[in-house]
Amino acid sequence: MEKLLIEGGQALSGSVIISGAKNAALPILISSILTAEECTYTNVPKLRDIGITCQLLEQFGTQVSSTENTVVINAGTINSTVAPYDLVNRMRASILVLGPLLARFGHAEVSLPGGCAIGARPVDLHIDGLKKLGAKITVEAGYVNAKVEGRLKGNRIYMSTISVGATENLMMAAALAEGTTIIENAAREPEIVDLANCLNKMGAKVSGAGSNNIEIEGVETLHGCEHAIMPDRIETGTFLVAAAVTGEVTCLNTDYHLVEPVIEKLRDANALIEWDDNSIHIDMRGRELKAVNIKTLPHPGFPTDMQAQFTMLNVVANGVGTITETIFENRFMHVPELRRMGANIQLEGNTAICPEKSDLMGAQVVSTDLRASASLVIAGLVAKGVTQLDEVFHIDRGYENIEKKLVGLGAKITRVDD
Numbered sequence: 001m002e003k004l005l006i007e008g009g010q011a012l013s014g015s016v017i018i019s020g021a022k023n024a025a026l027p028i029l030i031s032s033i034l035t036a037e038e039c040t041y042t043n044v045p046k047l048r049d050i051g052i053t054c055q056l057l058e059q060f061g062t063q064v065s066s067t068e069n070t071v072v073i074n075a076g077t078i079n080s081t082v083a084p085y086d087l088v089n090r091m092r093a094s095i096l097v098l099g100p101l102l103a104r105f106g107h108a109e110v111s112l113p114g115g116c117a118i119g120a121r122p123v124d125l126h127i128d129g130l131k132k133l134g135a136k137i138t139v140e141a142g143y144v145n146a147k148v149e150g151r152l153k154g155n156r157i158y159m160s161t162i163s164v165g166a167t168e169n170l171m172m173a174a175a176l177a178e179g180t181t182i183i184e185n186a187a188r189e190p191e192i193v194d195l196a197n198c199l200n201k202m203g204a205k206v207s208g209a210g211s212n213n214i215e216i217e218g219v220e221t222l223h224g225c226e227h228a229i230m231p232d233r234i235e236t237g238t239f240l241v242a243a244a245v246t247g248e249v250t251c252l253n254t255d256y257h258l259v260e261p262v263i264e265k266l267r268d269a270n271a272l273i274e275w276d277d278n279s280i281h282i283d284m285r286g287r288e289l290k291a292v293n294i295k296t297l298p299h300p301g302f303p304t305d306m307q308a309q310f311t312m313l314n315v316v317a318n319g320v321g322t323i324t325e326t327i328f329e330n331r332f333m334h335v336p337e338l339r340r341m342g343a344n345i346q347l348e349g350n351t352a353i354c355p356e357k358s359d360l361m362g363a364q365v366v367s368t369d370l371r372a373s374a375s376l377v378i379a380g381l382v383a384k385g386v387t388q389l390d391e392v393f394h395i396d397r398g399y400e401n402i403e404k405k406l407v408g409l410g411a412k413i414t415r416v417d418d
């Protein structure tokens with residue numbers, strides 16, 4: 001099992017190149033299912049979840065080739081529409097194949113993703129939305145079986161809960177439906193805009209992505225495309241928080257506008273932030289770090305995927321900081337691990353309160369999920385002594401070369417395998 005050994009106490013300084021966004025790359029790679037022509041994607045991050053997505057696409061019979069950060073997919077050779085448990089189980093976003101497979105082939109059998117460390121994460125909105133488009137869907141023996149006679153039919157779909165994944169699944173399915181679909185109360189995340197832009201390059205007619213109402217005028221076929229994946233706003237935010245507790249960092253190949261909710265909180269924390277067209281500089285040297293108050297919300301609110309990192313920031317900041325998680329019901333798994341390092345965090349329902357600044361000591365801690373691991377790495381950078389982070393595969397789901405990037409900024413981190 002691989003683990004990270006982090007020797008704390010080094011001031012971070014320098015520049016880091018931000019990778020393409022995992023949460024944009026996953027649906028976009030999956031959207032290649034919608035066409036029999038070749039699609040070329042650049043700025044694809046090399047991540048565990050991207051590897052699993054490629055395996056899943058190959059399982060359907062697609063041809064996938066990758067070099068560095070480019071992935072080329074040809075789904076003209078698909079001969080199966082079954083997404084098996086052993087792959088879906090390894091990555092929840094696999095459920096996103098349901099809409100595209102159904103729209104292009106008229107059938108799909110996709111294993112139900114289970115819950116995960118951060119919550120139950122049901123897929124009812126995906127299923128109900130596809131039913132509104134005319135699919136017949138049953139759930140049996142752990143599989144979602146979906147069928148449609150002829151093409152899906154456009155419809156008005158109101159989402160009772162804002163869901164990123166369901167919005168993406170339905171947008172992809174509706175792209176090949178007959179007639180017009182309107183998704184009301186759609187998610188507005190930037191990754192949805194990136195997916196819509198990519199679909200439009202394939203010949204789809206999607207408008208309104210990034211707003212509450214997305215309109216998709218279905219077309220009969222889609223064609224191949226070339227698309228560069230947007231920068232990862234969560235990786236950007238994670239490096240900004242790492243810098244806020246240790247020194248100064250410039251994030252390159254990113255976009256300030258993607259991280260405005262995070263920047264606002266870093267300014268509340270007393271960070272000096274400067275930015276230009278594709279970089280963001282944060283400097284905390286000689287400044288007092290102040291605890292912040294945060295409530296996670298769907299975009300453009302504060303992202304839940306940055307909650308664990310800011311919980312960690314509050315641990316070492318001056319003053320009282322309060323963080324309320326409203327998206328997932330169990331997203332505080334990092335708290336007991338941070339406590340093992342000496343963090344004073346009180347949990348009251350879905351709120352984590354840091355009443356005062358804590359001095360952290362290195363300890364053996366375990367990753368429970370992706371962003372929890374990121375918060376523990378940041379804790380390790382600040383703590384006295386050595387932190388051993390176990391189950392490190394969680395962080396490899398979403399951070400490309402995490403330890404190499406941090407070492408490039410002056411951190412002392414090694415990966416060991418035993």
Ligand SMILES: CC(=O)N[C@H]1[C@@H](OP(=O)(O)OP(=O)(O)OC[C@H]2O[C@@H](n3ccc(=O)[nH]c3=O)[C@H](O)[C@@H]2O)O[C@H](CO)[C@@H](O)[C@@H]1O
Binds near residue numbers: 166327
């Ligand atoms: C691959 C990807 O892009 N993952 C992101 C995506 O996850 P994901 O798309 O899974 O998250 P959703 O936006 O769907 O989930 C939001 C809330 O809706 C609930 N829900 C969702 C679907 C459904 O059918 N029924 C239902 O009740 C969920 O349990 C959750 O409480 O958005 C989350 C919220 O910003 C992020 O934390 C994840 O990083």
Ligand SMILES: C=C(OP(=O)(O)O)C(=O)O
Binds near residue numbers: 371398
């Ligand atoms: C929760 C996340 O991802 P996923 O939806 O893939 O589990 C995340 O990126 O923080």
